[in-house]
Amino acid sequence: MSNDARLGRAPLLLLVPGAVAALLLVVPLLTLVADTPWGQLRDQLTSRAVRDALWLTALASVLTVVLCLLLGTPLAWLLARVDFPGRSLVRAAVIVPLVLPPVVAGVALVTALGRTGFVGRPLDAAFGITIPYTTPAVVIAHTFVSMPFYVLSVEGALRSSGEQYDAVAATLGADRWTTFRRITLPLAIPGVVAGAALAWARSLGEFGATITFAGNYPGTTQTMPSLIYTELQADPLVARTVSMVLLVVCVVVLALLRNRWLTRP
Numbered sequence: 001m002s003n004d005a006r007l008g009r010a011p012l013l014l015l016v017p018g019a020v021a022a023l024l025l026v027v028p029l030l031t032l033v034a035d036t037p038w039g040q041l042r043d044q045l046t047s048r049a050v051r052d053a054l055w056l057t058a059l060a061s062v063l064t065v066v067l068c069l070l071l072g073t074p075l076a077w078l079l080a081r082v083d084f085p086g087r088s089l090v091r092a093a094v095i096v097p098l099v100l101p102p103v104v105a106g107v108a109l110v111t112a113l114g115r116t117g118f119v120g121r122p123l124d125a126a127f128g129i130t131i132p133y134t135t136p137a138v139v140i141a142h143t144f145v146s147m148p149f150y151v152l153s154v155e156g157a158l159r160s161s162g163e164q165y166d167a168v169a170a171t172l173g174a175d176r177w178t179t180f181r182r183i184t185l186p187l188a189i190p191g192v193v194a195g196a197a198l199a200w201a202r203s204l205g206e207f208g209a210t211i212t213f214a215g216n217y218p219g220t221t222q223t224m225p226s227l228i229y230t231e232l233q234a235d236p237l238v239a240r241t242v243s244m245v246l247l248v249v250c251v252v253v254l255a256l257l258r259n260r261w262l263t264r265p
Contacts, residue, residue: 007086029247036244037237050242052219053227056138064142068150068199073192077180078153081163099149102208105145109213113140137214138221142203149202150195157191158184201253204246232246 037121045054078084079091095162097105115122125233131137165187169179185192207225214221216230232239 057224064198064203067143074148104198105209106212108113133215141209146202149198153195161187
């Protein structure tokens with residue numbers, strides 16, 4: 001006898017709202033698929049504006065993942081392995097962008113890296129470097145909102161692997177750098193891959209921080225979400241087409257991560 005048969009029928013007070021919640025999540029996605037002009041898909045995807053937005057989004061997402069790997073991996077290791085003063089504050093700062101409204105994230109980047117910002121003003125005065133409304137600003141905005149997903153995933157993987165292997169390596173004479181390269185990081189590879197995929201997917205969908213900090217200039221800072229926002233007012237068919245591309249990418253990412261989150265323990 002199955003567990004459901006032993007436990008009895010599901011109560012309507014749980015079944016009905018659960019079904020409504022499922023419909024709320026599924027119906028908009030189905031209508032997007034149904035309303036996409038599939039016959040015009042090729043022509044719309046080969047237009048100059050869409051190609052530029054696709055290229056910039058792909059470039060920014062790849063560079064975002066690279067920055068997360070280079071910067072986020074050491075940060076995750078520090079949070080998981082080193083007990084330093086203010087570690088809880090640093091972890092809280094890592095988590096904040098997850099719940100921060102994207103527009104607020106963009107404003108925060110402007111106050112730090114804008115022409116008159118805390119870091120931006122010295123850069124402009126000393127080197128003539130202006131970051132906002134440039135392609136590097138897109139990458140910075142994407143990295144700011146994507147890094148937490150990567151760091152938390154890798155930190156969780158490092159904690160689950162435990163420190164006992166590090167301790168054994170130390171007793172055998174390995175320093176911490178050697179232990180990290182040859183033991184700690186290989187054990188955390190599943191978390192690294194999952195975090196990189198999440199950071200990449202988050203970068204593909206980033207909009208608020210990017211449009212606030214980098215603007216929406218075609219060919220320079222206009223990403224796919226920014227193009228969708230623009231075309232939704234001018235040409236809804238193009239907006240639906242580009243939205244469908246992002247939806248397909250997100251489904252692919254979920255499929256790649258199905259063994260981590262979509263299977264029962």
